Amino acid sequence: MPVYIRKHPLEIPPPSEKDWIKKDEEENFFLQDPDQIFDSLPQPFRLINKLVTLVFEQAWEIIEKREALREAQILKVKPTLYLPTAEFQVMGRANCLAASGQHVFVGLSTGLAVFNMPSCKRVCAWESAKLEICAIRASNLGNETHLLVTVDEMGLARLFYFYRDSLLLIKVLNEVEEISKRNTCVEAELSQGGDYAGILLQGSTEAWLEIYRLPKDSWLKETDHSQAAAAVSSFRERRFSQASAKSLELPGEGSAETESPMSANRVETKLSPPVLLLKVRSPKPLTGSTFKSPLEALMKIDDGSVIGLGQNHVIKDYQWEQQDAIFRRTFQKHLERESEPDSKEEKPSHAVFHFLLPGRILQIGPEIKAQPDVPTGISVHWNGSHNLCLYLLTRPSKEKMDAELKPDTVWPCAAPITCSAVTSCSSYMALACEDGMITVWDRCLGFPLAVTALPEGCLSRTIHFLQTSTTPRDQLPRPKVQLLVLCTDGSLHLVTVSGPRESRTVLLADRSEDPDQTISAVAPIPALPGAVLVFSWNGTVCLTDTATPQTVCHFITPPSHTVASPWQPVFTVDTTNQCLLLRGDEHQQQAGPPTQTKDNQSSIFLFYFDSYQSMEVFPAVPEPPPDSLQHLPWDERCDIFLRDRLQRLPGVSQQVPKCWSQLRKHAVALQRESRKK
Secondary structure, three states: OOOOOOOOOOOOOOOOHHHOOOOOOOOOHHHHOHHHHOOOOOOOHHHHHHHHHHHHHHHHHHHHHHHHHHHHHHHOOOOEEEOOOEEEEEEOOEEEEEEEOOEEEEEEOOEEEEEEOOOOOEEEEEEOOOOOEEEEEEEEEEOOEEEEEEEEOOOOEEEEEEEOOOEEEEEEOOOOOOHHHOOEEEEEEEOOOOOEEEEEEEOOOOEEEEEEEOOHHHHHHHHHHHHHHHHHHHHHHHHHHHHHHHHOOOOOOOOOOOOOHHHHOOOOOOOOOOEEEEEEEOOOOOOOOOOOOHHHHHHHOOOOOOOOOOOOOOOOHHHHHHHHHHHHHHOOOOOOOOOOOOOOOOOOOOEEEEEEOOOOOOOOOOOOOOOOOOOOEEEEEEOOOOEEEEEEOOOOOOOOOOOOOOOOEEEEOOOOEEEEEEOOOOOEEEEEEOOOEEEEEEOOOOEEEEEEEOOOOOOEEEEEEOOOOOOOOOOOOOOOEEEEEEEOOOOEEEEEEEEOOEEEEEEEEOOOOOHHHOEEEEEEOOOOOOEEEEEEOOOOEEEEEOOOOEEEEEEOOOOOEEEOOOOOOOEEEEOOOOEEEEEEEEOOOOOOOOOHHHHOEEEEEEEEHHHOHHHHHOOOOOOOOOOOHHHOOHHHHHHHHHHHHHHHHHHHHHHHHHHHHHHHHHHHHHHHHHHHO
């Protein structure tokens, strides 16, 4: 057997001094490389160790953030907590609220109920066991008369007339004989003053908007006549019952009570039905042209005075395909979804519309006398559309209702419109697009007041106008416009616009990392300038001052109740009585099943703003002048415009030389570039 013998003897090599650890580095040696303390683990344990360490570090970061947030909440000054001023109970689940005048209208799971605000007592109701009201709109007609439009869970829109403590059903606006042909109502709105009503309907293949003219003057006469007839009928019934009782009375016996044959004849009030005025269909998707020649396309165009929707064009399908192929080849690197198949454009199914008072953008003509408080047009924008369509409400009587209605004015935008808002006086309109841009239009002057952009990554979810100061009669309207913008990420912004180059955006509430503190809804208070109600998912209702911005107080329910469905709270702000109406539900007991009585009851809490001391921080609303510029005749308004232009003339004349010098410099620069070429 071969034996291997070492040639040299076994010796321990002497250590080299250059590898020795110095005394100064001895303490920090292991801290610089702590992994050498432990032996390296084999796979897959090393991967598991890294994943566990990563999860632990992330969890520790979350713990540190929550701890810092909790310490900040402790150090923060706690706002004042206010309990409700009054409350009343309703039978059934309250799904929606609407306040008008001195009455509160509650949409229940069993119909509709009316309550009086000062006394919190039930006035009347329209009940149905199989009817659940999901949305309600109310308009005050004066003299304790109100107009209501409701939408139930089956998509039926009903029009009600409240007159002298009685609720009358006028008509079901989308009722048909065959259920299979029924169209679902998605949204319903009433104009300020109750002159018009609009409902958005959805069918199996398309959606459209119907606008009705409401004969409220005729309804008042008809209800007065029916009330008089009912009084005469009741008087006759009493006289007949008294006479019959005397004739049937026998000696030695009491008077016998008999039912009058007239008691079964009730006087039913039948009001005139509303008149269908407009039927606005959703715009058709743009497709290739079917015209054989440009002349045929020109024949379809009207006078060409306004911008259209782009339907009557001469672009063929193959031309669009060629342009799309060129575009994709050019910008292939920047296209995010280039591998996905192209989806066909579908017709929009939802729209947002507003009733507009007289203004300069939507001209009605000198032959029509428009009242300052009666709407003369509507604005409509469909989901996914770049265009805002304006329609006049003064249509010719000979116009066919089934014909395709063309808009009177079209405002094209650079991106699809997501939401919009209009002031109560229709002086300003705000449009928010998908690219984060917000445009504020001055409808009295007829041009955009300003265009501003939200911070990057913020998309508008809802927009509200805040109360602004008024303008004297002899001056042009230059108030500071403020917008409250709630974004899709839960952040809240205040946009202040004073002119084309004077816009400022302030962050009121950032996106919360805690899901329970996410903002679910906001509502401005017109009676308190700068005051905003903020509702959160955890049931918190706080009043925020946008001028500071700080939380002024919290409105809380009693300890036995909680805010119902805080992710979609049921509330309304009563501008007449200056109070907040909020639905609250009683806490369910853990032991034992809940009783049926508690499940069928809802509590409505009232918070009167005047009864709380914290409201003193908000300034009082200035009273508007008796004759504001918006309601002046055209000749007086033109005089004010000319006077304002004359006052600005000296400033404009000083800017003219500066503009000419800039133009000369630009022309010289262009000449130099042309000579170089």
